[in-house]
Amino acid sequence: MIKIETCLTPEILHLHQLEGKIAVVTDVLRATSCMVAGLNAGVKSVIPVKKVEEALTYAAKGYVTAGERGGVKVEEFTIGNSPYEHMEEAYHGKSICMTTTNGTVAIDAARKSADQVVIGALLNVSSIGRYIKEQQKDVIIICAGWKGNPSLEDTLFAGALVDQLKEEVEITDDATYMALSQYQSAKNNLSEVIQNHASHAKRLSGLKAQNDLAFCATEDYCDVLPILNGDEIT
């Protein structure tokens, strides 16, 4: 049976073993939702980097750059961190170098030891579920959280994924059970729960990014399965 565990914040990733596992990294608001939505719309690949300076070296080579710090677009970047920007036609067929406060940090932490890094969001949760069933390999869900704290929306993604897999997995930690229970109580009004209770939703509303909230809370908007291959997510 597939074993599944959840790391609610990268701060405690050192307590988990990643070797031999598929790491599903999520940052529902909004990094991984942008990646999923962009790739689904036609973006060629996403290159996640940890630092703004690194992204600027890609900008100098002519790459599209995207991301934020504190939710606000980095001034020198082409676009910020709204999934609607990532879906724009201008970026179809292009590679986007991206850095964000938490999402790309979590990806960077995961890639160091996991066998494979898969990018998850509520937007593509069923694609991830199907892939895990096919692979029959142990899984760790890594939630990006916010600056070291767990976040409700990422925990709900973890629960949504486990809910799909519950007949086929063995839950090996309390965090996964907590995520599943949280999702099962919220699943009929996921968008409202996120918008009304997630601290990052409140932060984003203050930044006039309300339109992103309902979109990122949409389960199964698309069918893409973004996987990190070398430096690129395709």
Ligand code: 3SL
């Ligand atoms: O922290 C992150 O990685 C971002 O997704 C945060 S924000 O939603 O763009 O503010």
